[in-house]
Amino acid sequence: MKHKKFLSKLAQHLGWSHTKTEEMVEATVSIFNEKLSDAAQISIQDFGVFDTRKENEHITVNPKTKERFLMPPKIKVTFEPATATRENLKTDDTK
Amino acid sequence: MNDKLNFEDIIDLLTEKKQIPQKEAEIFLKNFFRVIQEVFPEKETLQINNFGTFEIAPSQTHHHLRFLPASTLSDLVNKPFAHFEKTLLNEGVALNDVEELLQTDSEKVESNIDYALYASENEEGLLKKENMDDDVETIIEKDCEKEKTMFRSKIVRKRKHSDVWITAFSAALLLSVGAFVYLQWAQRSKKKRQSRKTRS
Numbered sequence: 001m002k003h004k005k006f007l008s009k010l011a012q013h014l015g016w017s018h019t020k021t022e023e024m025v026e027a028t029v030s031i032f033n034e035k036l037s038d039a040a041q042i043s044i045q046d047f048g049v050f051d052t053r054k055e056n057e058h059i060t061v062n063p064k065t066k067e068r069f070l071m072p073p074k075i076k077v078t079f080e081p082a083t084a085t086r087e088n089l090k091t092d093d094t095k
Numbered sequence: 096m097n098d099k100l101n102f103e104d105i106i107d108l109l110t111e112k113k114q115i116p117q118k119e120a121e122i123f124l125k126n127f128f129r130v131i132q133e134v135f136p137e138k139e140t141l142q143i144n145n146f147g148t149f150e151i152a153p154s155q156t157h158h159h160l161r162f163l164p165a166s167t168l169s170d171l172v173n174k175p176f177a178h179f180e181k182t183l184l185n186e187g188v189a190l191n192d193v194e195e196l197l198q199t200d201s202e203k204v205e206s207n208i209d210y211a212l213y214a215s216e217n218e219e220g221l222l223k224k225e226n227m228d229d230d231v232e233t234i235i236e237k238d239c240e241k242e243k244t245m246f247r248s249k250i251v252r253k254r255k256h257s258d259v260w261i262t263a264f265s266a267a268l269l270l271s272v273g274a275f276v277y278l279q280w281a282q283r284s285k286k287k288r289q290s291r292k293t294r295s
Contacts, residue, residue, distance in 0.1 A: 001134055003144040010130045014123065024113065024123050029146040031108045035100055037171040042100045047128045050162075052172055059184070072179030075172045077147070079162030088135055089151070089158045 036077060046084040053078050135160065 001009075011021040032050065035042060042050040055074045061067070102124070109120040131149065134141045138158070141149040147164040164172070 001139050001141045003142050013126045013130055027112050033168050033171050040100050044102050068184040070182045073176050077164040077172055081160045
């Protein structure tokens with residue numbers, strides 16, 4: 001589902017105008033991005049946890065060309081779905 | 096800085112940012128996450144601009160939910176490492192650099208092993224992640240092994256060089272000692288001859 005379709009669905013749920021919903025989504029996304037870049041952990045009950053994880057520098061070898069590359073350290077954003085979210089996926093399977 | 100934020104903190108931040116009543120922010124956020132939750136059972140990827148994509152990876156036992164951060168988010172998060180780049184390491188190294196390279200190589204091997212350990216720990220724990228992660232792990236393990244073998248070969252090479260130097264040095268020493276002894280003997284024999292001449 002693309003961003004626009006999601007927005008219209010959300011606007012429908014809220015009974016708000018499209019532009020207002022879009023503004024609010026943008027604001028929430030910017031809050032999330034800001035906080036995640038400050039290495040904060042965001043946990044939302046019954047949804048999941050957004051967290052950041054540092055990946056150390058390491059060497060990768062291209063098996064074909066045998067070229068060795070030093071990969072720089074990296075911070076990854078991870079999302080761990082809550083049990084409720086997982087159940088949501090499971091129950092649908094059994095139906 | 097707050098290390099852990101929960102739903103209430105996000106509500107507060109949103110009310111502050113948009114200057115709206117707290118109740119409104121709460122209603123919005125509740126609906127925001129509810130709608131996202133509603134999309135999941137449809138087994139559809141959900142894209143939110145500037146934030147990321149929620150992807151459902153089908154598997155035989157149960158579906159995995161994966162979050163792929165958007166480039167804007169990953170760039171923001173990676174700001175401290177933005178100046179680093181993937182660098183190509185040279186294979187053929189000049190002899191003078193061997194020792195230096197040895198050290199750095201061993202360090203890298205260690206860090207690599209750490210990473211592999213970390214990944215395996217993760218696998219044992221909660222994060223029984225996607226196939227992709229497994230691939231990455233195997234690649235890293237292979238890398239580790241390669242690094243180790245390279246490390247060993249370099250040690251062997253270094254030892255050979257030191258052997259050559261020792262033999263060269265000892266040969267030079269023997270030569271110089273021999274020359275010294277010969278010179279001494281020659282001088283003494285000269286003196287003897289001179290003394291004989293003077294006697295005669």
